[in-house]
Amino acid sequence: MEAIESKVGSPVSDESVLVDAARNGDVGAFEQLVRRYDRNVFRIAQHITQNREDAEDVVQDAFLKAFQNLGQFQGKSKFYTWLVRIAVNESLMRLRRRHPERMVSLDEGVKTEEGSMPREVADWYPNPEQLYSQAELKGILSKTIQGLPLVFRTVFVLRDVEALSTEETAEALNLSIPAVKSRLMRARLKLRDRLNKYFKRRNGDSRQ
């Protein structure tokens, strides 16, 4: 079985030039950075806040904050990782504001239960893309990931949807690398389990 190849990512060769120019007040250069990453920031914010208006506000505030604080960006990490960290913090702040009764933390205790087999093991057949229309599939994927606890969906989105490395995800979320790995493992298996009920081989389908 082949490992998963990243389909997300962007050229960073000219990025330091853009960041330097933006740091010196070149708004045009900063606009190019906005164009490069606005979709990613929107997705991350929407996944965390689960609210469209909040996600729109996060996009605006995260980029403005990044522009205002570019002087503090040391260039030790990628600009994108630094931006994601700002976006995650802005998203968490909005989530806390909207749900003050909930505990909103990425560092809450997580039972790892590593090594346990999923309860239900069933192959997916036919392919989900054949079973459902694009709109139906998006609905299922959206509902399923939204039901995942905050810490799991955030790690999954950064690591697997936005294709940050484990190290970048740890940096963006202020978590240790082992913490990212164990949360990612749980997130992937939880999502797999939940999708199983939609995608598993139907009864009466005898094809192997």
Add this chain to the structure above:
Amino acid sequence: MTCSEFMKELTDYLDNTMDQHTRAEVEDHLQWCHNCYVVCNTTKRTIEIYRDFQVFELPDDLRNRLRTAIISKCKQHKSTTDA
């Protein structure tokens, strides 16, 4: 390798971040354990399907509106700091 040992290695296996020796052990286990093969395959599909079908797209009109607002606020910030 047991099924429980395999499950501990699953994430590193899917991310291709393991040494050759462990990878060979994992692949050997997958050869004969159908359950682990299915778990591995469907977990891989879970990741791919979320990557291929972006759940939350930013529509072009909203994207333009947000970018205009961001750039205008940046210019405003620049003019106050330049002053």
